[in-house]
Amino acid sequence: MFVSIVRISQLTKKYGDVIAVDNISLEIQEGEIFGLLGPNGAGKTTTINMITGLVSMDRGDIWILGKEIKRSAQEVKRNIGVVPQDIAIYEDLTCLENVMFFASLYGLRGAELKKRAEEALEFTGLLDRAKSFPRDFSGGMKRRLNIACAIAHRPKLIIMDEPTIGIDTQSRSHILQSVKLLNEMGSTIIYTSHYMEEVEEICTRVAIMDHGKIIAEGTQDELKSIVTDKNSVWISVSGGMDKISQSKLKEINGVLSVEIDDGTVKISTSKDVSNLHKIILYFVENDIFYASAVGIGCNTAPAKGSFFCRCDGEFGGDIGLCCRLLCHSGIPLRYS
Ligand SMILES: Nc1ncnc2c1ncn2[C@@H]1O[C@H](COP(=O)(O)OP(=O)(O)O)[C@@H](O)[C@H]1O
Numbered sequence: 001m002f003v004s005i006v007r008i009s010q011l012t013k014k015y016g017d018v019i020a021v022d023n024i025s026l027e028i029q030e031g032e033i034f035g036l037l038g039p040n041g042a043g044k045t046t047t048i049n050m051i052t053g054l055v056s057m058d059r060g061d062i063w064i065l066g067k068e069i070k071r072s073a074q075e076v077k078r079n080i081g082v083v084p085q086d087i088a089i090y091e092d093l094t095c096l097e098n099v100m101f102f103a104s105l106y107g108l109r110g111a112e113l114k115k116r117a118e119e120a121l122e123f124t125g126l127l128d129r130a131k132s133f134p135r136d137f138s139g140g141m142k143r144r145l146n147i148a149c150a151i152a153h154r155p156k157l158i159i160m161d162e163p164t165i166g167i168d169t170q171s172r173s174h175i176l177q178s179v180k181l182l183n184e185m186g187s188t189i190i191y192t193s194h195y196m197e198e199v200e201e202i203c204t205r206v207a208i209m210d211h212g213k214i215i216a217e218g219t220q221d222e223l224k225s226i227v228t229d230k231n232s233v234w235i236s237v238s239g240g241m242d243k244i245s246q247s248k249l250k251e252i253n254g255v256l257s258v259e260i261d262d263g264t265v266k267i268s269t270s271k272d273v274s275n276l277h278k279i280i281l282y283f284v285e286n287d288i289f290y291a292s293a294v295g296i297g298c299n300t301a302p303a304k305g306s307f308f309c310r311c312d313g314e315f316g317g318d319i320g321l322c323c324r325l326l327c328h329s330g331i332p333l334r335y336s
């Protein structure tokens with residue numbers, strides 16, 4: 001019988017009034033590199049932490065390799081390798097000692113333990129640093145060691161939570177290549193990121209998460225089919241709606257259409273023109289207050305209150321500028 005490696009059903013987690021994960025269901029098959037993509041605060045880490053049993057779920061069920069984790073937590077954990085978002089290594093242990101320590105938690109012992117630990121270091125390009133202490137390492141090297149600690153026991157499922165945050169380009173491409181290799185060697189991967197471009201580069205299937213919900217899910221091709229040939233920007237207006245001039249907005253280079261509906265302005269713009277900052281400036285300069293701005297290349301508007309740009313350069317250099325503009329105008333910003 002064919003069994004999916006991870007099955008999540010109606011998973012929910014609340015922290016006080018915040019619904020970190022809101023009734024999500026997902027199925028991940030053996031052999032996939034599954035991308036969980038979303039802005040900061042979307043609920044990715046909380047989802048991962050529930051899969052690994054680090055955080056309890058309020059509602060729902062998770063099965064790993066056909067076993068319900070509520071009933072067989074220990075058995076299930078042996079099949080998982082986790083690369084946590086926050087680097088978890090001991091700076092006063094050498095690289096080799098770090099990897100051997102974590103691999104021993106999964107039951108490896110003796111010569112086998114050392115051999116597998118060295119293989120993991122070799123795989124992450126750190127074997128020549130086996131006896132070094134990681135305290136002087138660059139962010140990228142620490143991240144690679146973080147990965148070595150998660151893979152030495154050769155888990156069937158490897159979960160990587162934003163493993164490329166804050167590292168140099170070279171380490172980043174090394175990590176992305178490692179993900180592909182680990183997958184070719186037989187591991188199923190769950191990879192979270194807020195970079196669309198990374199997910200596009202390595203993932204076979206992607207779910208986009210925002211505000212605790214899965215807002216889109218599919219293969220790369222399926223997701224591309226819901227992405228239009230235009231960019232759409234949704235701006236939710238909280239005051240000064242009467243000051244908006246559709247014709248003035250249409251004068252901005254690249255703007256194709258402007259629709260106003262129930263407090264939201266939807267602006268479609270050409271993908272070839274970098275104009276998001278000009279659109280935001282129009283609102284700022286005309287004292288039109290808005291509660292949130294959403295920019296995405298999809299057909300469907302993401303959850304309100306968020307700002308979620310495709311990060312693959314379609315808005316070009318506008319993203320950074322736009323974020324700064326939003327910050328200066330005091331608008332709650334959840335994109336980074
Ligand atoms: N331990 C916690 N206590 C309170 N709120 C939390 C905790 N962990 C996460 N949250 C909140 O849950 C939401 C989802 O967070 P998280 O899962 O870390 O998102 P992501 O990993 O996508 O950035 C955020 O609003 C965050 O502030």
Ligand SMILES: [Mg+2]
Binds near residue numbers: 045085
């Ligand atoms: Mg996170």
